[in-house]
Amino acid sequence: DAKTTQPPSMDCAEGRAANLPCNHSTISGNEYVYWYRQIHSQGPQYIIHGLKNNETNEMASLIITEDRKSSTLILPHATLRDTAVYYCIVRGGSSNTGKLIFGQGTTLQVKP
């Protein structure tokens, strides 16, 4: 599975959009980009995933560049409860186990 690179930490003001970047320059054509988050002491929570088109759900939007080498997770109106570690994971391709390989993620701190 492709390696991802994320900034270790970010701050965001409450009510503003949080834009979390992820680089995955070695992604292959059939690999998906997944985002999870982990709020302190809880299990990881699935947020969103995509292949090449932008995706939106009730939690967030996922913007994938045309060359698929990077993506951005957007939380449109961040709240204090969005403070968490956010993981960008590339998954799929030749692996049929679907195991998720977690990196260190981005710690997002939403401030009042």
Next chain:
Amino acid sequence: GAGVSQSPSNKVTEKGKDVELRCDPISGHTALYWYRQSLGQGLEFLIYFQGNSAPDKSGLPSDRFSAERTGGSVSTLTIQRTQQEDSAVYLCASSLEGGRVAFFGQGTRLTVV
């Protein structure tokens, strides 16, 4: 059930004892994963089940660790002769099949004293 259920939520054991951790996946999910997370660290993959078989055991750290799954449902992770470095949160996830969206339980916090 509505989500992945793990038990116990907390377990304190003495060094050298064996422990069993249980995972009840979401009903109908054929794929099941175990991970562990040591304090302040990222998630480390342990083992993947598809049905009752485990085609990927590559993350099990030693032969003291084993896991089984019965009836394509409940899974048990067993750690024999526990060591202090085994202290961690053990997380289970399940998905409809390998490669589909995986949902995690809340984990079992294991403390070896």
